[in-house]
Amino acid sequence: MPAEQPLVIVEKAKGALVIAAPDAAAIDLGLAPGLSLAEARARLSDLVVAEHDPAADDALVEAIADWCDRYTPLVARHGARGLMLDITGVAHLFKGEAALLDDLLTRLDGLGLTAFGAIAGAPATARALARSPRRTVVEPGREASAVRPLPITALGLDPARLQALARAGLKTVGDLIDRPRAPLAARFGADCVERLERLAGISEHPISPRRPVPVALAERIFFQPIALASDIEATLARLAADVASLLETRGEGGRSFEASFYRVDGDVRRITVATARPNRAPKAIARLFHEKLDALSDPLEAGFGFDLIRLGAFRTEPFVAAQASLDGHALDDEAVADLVDRLGARFGPERVLGFVPEDTHIPERRTRMVPVFTLGGEGRASWDELPAAGEPPLRPLSLFDPPEPVEALGEVPDGPPLSFRWRRVLHQVARAEGPERIAPEWWRDGAGGLDRDYFRVEDRKGCRFWLYREGFYAADRPQPRWFLHGLFA
Amino acid sequence: MSTAKATLSALRQRIAAIEATAEGAGDGLAVAGPGRIALDRDQVDAALGGGLVRGALHEIHAATGADNIAASGFSLALALAAAPAGRPIVWVRQDYAAQEGGGLHGDGLAALGLDPAALILVKLRDPLAVLRAGGEAARCGALGAVIVEPWGEPKALDLTVQRRFQLAAEASGVTVFLLRPGARPKPDGAETRWQVASGPAAPLAMNAPGHPTFDLTLLRHRHGPPGGPWRVEWNRDAKLFKPPALLRDPAAVPRLEPAAPPAERALFRLAG
Numbered sequence: 001m002p003a004e005q006p007l008v009i010v011e012k013a014k015g016a017l018v019i020a021a022p023d024a025a026a027i028d029l030g031l032a033p034g035l036s037l038a039e040a041r042a043r044l045s046d047l048v049v050a051e052h053d054p055a056a057d058d059a060l061v062e063a064i065a066d067w068c069d070r071y072t073p074l075v076a077r078h079g080a081r082g083l084m085l086d087i088t089g090v091a092h093l094f095k096g097e098a099a100l101l102d103d104l105l106t107r108l109d110g111l112g113l114t115a116f117g118a119i120a121g122a123p124a125t126a127r128a129l130a131r132s133p134r135r136t137v138v139e140p141g142r143e144a145s146a147v148r149p150l151p152i153t154a155l156g157l158d159p160a161r162l163q164a165l166a167r168a169g170l171k172t173v174g175d176l177i178d179r180p181r182a183p184l185a186a187r188f189g190a191d192c193v194e195r196l197e198r199l200a201g202i203s204e205h206p207i208s209p210r211r212p213v214p215v216a217l218a219e220r221i222f223f224q225p226i227a228l229a230s231d232i233e234a235t236l237a238r239l240a241a242d243v244a245s246l247l248e249t250r251g252e253g254g255r256s257f258e259a260s261f262y263r264v265d266g267d268v269r270r271i272t273v274a275t276a277r278p279n280r281a282p283k284a285i286a287r288l289f290h291e292k293l294d295a296l297s298d299p300l301e302a303g304f305g306f307d308l309i310r311l312g313a314f315r316t317e318p319f320v321a322a323q324a325s326l327d328g329h330a331l332d333d334e335a336v337a338d339l340v341d342r343l344g345a346r347f348g349p350e351r352v353l354g355f356v357p358e359d360t361h362i363p364e365r366r367t368r369m370v371p372v373f374t375l376g377g378e379g380r381a382s383w384d385e386l387p388a389a390g391e392p393p394l395r396p397l398s399l400f401d402p403p404e405p406v407e408a409l410g411e412v413p414d415g416p417p418l419s420f421r422w423r424r425v426l427h428q429v430a431r432a433e434g435p436e437r438i439a440p441e442w443w444r445d446g447a448g449g450l451d452r453d454y455f456r457v458e459d460r461k462g463c464r465f466w467l468y469r470e471g472f473y474a475a476d477r478p479q480p481r482w483f484l485h486g487l488f489a
Numbered sequence: 490m491s492t493a494k495a496t497l498s499a500l501r502q503r504i505a506a507i508e509a510t511a512e513g514a515g516d517g518l519a520v521a522g523p524g525r526i527a528l529d530r531d532q533v534d535a536a537l538g539g540g541l542v543r544g545a546l547h548e549i550h551a552a553t554g555a556d557n558i559a560a561s562g563f564s565l566a567l568a569l570a571a572a573p574a575g576r577p578i579v580w581v582r583q584d585y586a587a588q589e590g591g592g593l594h595g596d597g598l599a600a601l602g603l604d605p606a607a608l609i610l611v612k613l614r615d616p617l618a619v620l621r622a623g624g625e626a627a628r629c630g631a632l633g634a635v636i637v638e639p640w641g642e643p644k645a646l647d648l649t650v651q652r653r654f655q656l657a658a659e660a661s662g663v664t665v666f667l668l669r670p671g672a673r674p675k676p677d678g679a680e681t682r683w684q685v686a687s688g689p690a691a692p693l694a695m696n697a698p699g700h701p702t703f704d705l706t707l708l709r710h711r712h713g714p715p716g717g718p719w720r721v722e723w724n725r726d727a728k729l730f731k732p733p734a735l736l737r738d739p740a741a742v743p744r745l746e747p748a749a750p751p752a753e754r755a756l757f758r759l760a761g
Contacts, residue, residue, distance in 0.1 A: 400592075
């Protein structure tokens with residue numbers, strides 16, 4: 001790589017190209033962000049210029065944030081390029097806070113990234129200290145003294161107020177910290193004091209993690225990265241057992257599980273499965289993941305392998321252990337729920353559907369298809385209108401949506417058709433019943449919809465159809481149209 | 490499910506079992522033996538040697554493209570006859586079937602006797618997935634019945650797959666119906682193979698179309714000769730096929746098939 005040639009990233013600002021980020025070589029030569037490209041070119045003729053791509057930057061930071069999940073599940077984005085990790089209670093897994101920070105920064109360095117970091121008891125403190133390459137670790141309770149030497153720019157205030165502070169002779173955080181708060185707030189705003197207190201770790205300001213935090217989590221770290229599908233599934237099975245025992249102590253079962261695969265090169269893959277009812281049977285969970293992995297056309301892309309696999313239960317609900325009733329009904333329900341989960345994991349939950357009745361007369365709106373797993377296994381209500389005994393089917397087994405237009409010939413304007421042509425085949429009507437009038441839902445679709453007169457007809461061959469006429473015959477109206485809406489068995 | 494509900498359904502199942510044996514013993518012609526599903530307690534059951542074999546693969550073809558809906562209705566009726574009370578039915582359907590013949594309609598399912606809440610519909614794009622999901626469902630012993638509906642003659646559906654269905658059904662006790670719209674009947678590994686066409690229904694009052702009526706042909710029967718054709722009507726309330734009203738009630742005969750040409754009938758209706 002021609003390291004000697006300075007590189008600048010440029011972006012458009014007010015119609016001109018301006019340097020957004022110079023590289024180290026460019027900074028050494030005196031280029032700074034905000035300088036126009038024309039001026040920089042005038043100073044340095046051999047400048048390499050690249051266009052700023054905020055989306056790519058963002059994607060990179062997101063990827064790094066994903067990767068940081070290996071240290072703690074509580075990772076938050078901070079500004080455009082910052083990441084905040086809540087490492088409460090996890091540092092001992094990495095032999096202490098300093099070791100954790102070293103490990104993290106060294107790994108990032110290994111990935112070719114320049115990163116600074118600091119650890120402190122308050123997020124604002126850590127953030128201010130992370131701007132230096134010193135890898136500071138602030139001991140608990142010493143936040144105030146740690147931020148003392150920092151310049152007031154660490155407060156992150158707007159330039160006007162920074163200038164006001166500087167004019168008052170306040171140059172460092174230390175200058176501010178000892179002063180009484182009330183006059184400071186009166187002169188520079190309450191915001192200034194709040195920022196100061198956060199920076200000194202006096203007031204708490206929680207971070208909001210970018211991803212939900214699992215209720216129960218289990219992980220395996222591998223010294224030798226694994227890549228074989230069989231190894232991965234065996235690992236998932238063991239993790240499922242761990243998560244299940246965690247859930248058991250809580251008396252809960254998981255409704256959604258997520259497996260994260262951390263690749264050696266920093267890439268993270270995530271796979272989620274959902275269940276119809278709270279579940280904590282390790283075998284069932286592992287099987288769902290097996291289905292899902294099996295169904296992926298391009299499986300995990302293990303590359304050089306995964307060095308960390310993690311399984312978390314995200315949504316949990318109280319778990320009621322199935323009790324075998326006399327006829328084994330509860331166990332049957334469970335077996336069906338398991339089947340629904342497996343099919344959902346393999347083919348997608350939106351393809352495993354249940355029927356839910358809607359309170360409407362419009363046939364095409366009457367049946368709503370809902371993923372079965374959202375219905376829950378318990379107490380699914382029966383259909384709201386079951387036919388009376390001895391009644392012939394009044395509604396067709398299958399329904400066309402949209403209805404298919406047909407050419408129909410009727411004998412009387414309001415009567416059933418004598419014959420109709422559907423899909424280029426002429427059907428002679430032998431029997432018919434109707435009309436059954438279904439009016440449009442003006443409260444939903446607005447006025448102006450046409451009434452439909454439905455007829456059940458049977459043709460000479462014995463096929464049964466559901467036809468309707470939209471509107472009626474009248475002198476001042478266009479000819480009504482006929483549609484085939486459904487087929488009876 | 491609450492214990493009360495479970496107990497109730499268990500008792501219902503027992504009563505249904507007692508009734509089934511009592512009824513079957515009455516006519517003595519065709520008793521649905523153990524492991525058999527009674528279809529009509531008459532000619533069809535007799536030809537099947539005592540009913541349709543439970544926990545096996547049965548294949549259903551439509552006579553023509555226009556009869557696909559009849560084949561669907563017949564499969565559903567068989568599934569209803571096969572499913573013990575309270576057990577869900579899984580219908581695995583290729584999307585193309587719905588594009589061609591319309592999507593399943595909740596009220597229409599109810600009109601054939603299935604509570605739509607007891608149906609799990611698996612809609613899949615390609616036939617391979619349909620067969621896979623069907624195989625998965627066939628292994629689940631808690632289901633009442635499974636209908637597998639791939640469209641046409643997919644390459645993936647060979648003897649091996651059918652054999653697998655048959656074995657899965659035998660192991661789990663779930664009866665599997667392989668519905669074959671757009672396919673021609675071929676020798677294969679199913680227990681029975683049916684050809685179904687829509688039959689003219691015995692008309693109701695005012696010349697209204699009647700109950701679902703099927704013209705059945707038993708193309709293949711592993712344990713006996715093929716049979717049919719039969720014309721049967723599905724009785725939703727008894728979950729049984731019956732001979733059409735035409736044969737049950739001679740009074741309906743003159744009204745059913747008038748020898749008059751259609752024009753005359755039209756005139757008659759116009760006058761009425």
